[in-house]
Amino acid sequence: MTALPLADPLIDLQALIPDAVLDIRYATKENLTGRPLYPFAAAFLRRSAAEKLAKAAAGLRAKGLRLVIYDAYRPLSVQAALWRAKPDARFVANPAKGSSHNRAGAIDAALADASGKALPMPSAFDDFGPFARHGAAGVPAEARRNAETLKAALEAAGFVSLADEWWHYRDRDALEWPLLDIPFEQVTR
Numbered sequence: 001m002t003a004l005p006l007a008d009p010l011i012d013l014q015a016l017i018p019d020a021v022l023d024i025r026y027a028t029k030e031n032l033t034g035r036p037l038y039p040f041a042a043a044f045l046r047r048s049a050a051e052k053l054a055k056a057a058a059g060l061r062a063k064g065l066r067l068v069i070y071d072a073y074r075p076l077s078v079q080a081a082l083w084r085a086k087p088d089a090r091f092v093a094n095p096a097k098g099s100s101h102n103r104a105g106a107i108d109a110a111l112a113d114a115s116g117k118a119l120p121m122p123s124a125f126d127d128f129g130p131f132a133r134h135g136a137a138g139v140p141a142e143a144r145r146n147a148e149t150l151k152a153a154l155e156a157a158g159f160v161s162l163a164d165e166w167w168h169y170r171d172r173d174a175l176e177w178p179l180l181d182i183p184f185e186q187v188t189r
Contacts, residue, residue: 008177010046010104011050013045017057017067022041023118024041025070025126027039043073044184045107046105046171049104049107060153065114068111070108071101075181076095079098091128103174103177103178106170107169108169109150109167110146121143134147134164151166159171
């Protein structure tokens, strides 16, 4: 790993959780900007958060499930690009304040079965409609159960959910960490 000025370094989640399904939307044009924001598909968290995620993944694995990872560490410069595309603090964190993603302490995740096939969830990732909210009315029972399973696993491992996004979880300590703008190319995989 590239030497970083961090006591709690960034860890490649694919190396730590090899059965995680990476579906890194910000490495494709399938995101709210319509263009790739990452040079390659990868997911990083600070070691302390990554170890919590590995604990959640192990619990899910025991149930025949796998984590799907949409996003994790997000450089502050990428946050600024998202803000330019949707400058609405209800949906995207203002880069002037940053988010737990910019601190390498948040994960956007879903569930897959043991073969890696995505399971039904309440809405699409980054869909800011009414079904994105935890416990939203009208969500099909299977999708609701899957979201509840994901939430229980991640909260038991030490993450905090965001009420308006079933996919977003942050390490409880993340808001204490500094904002980072380390490009993916400087974090060795």
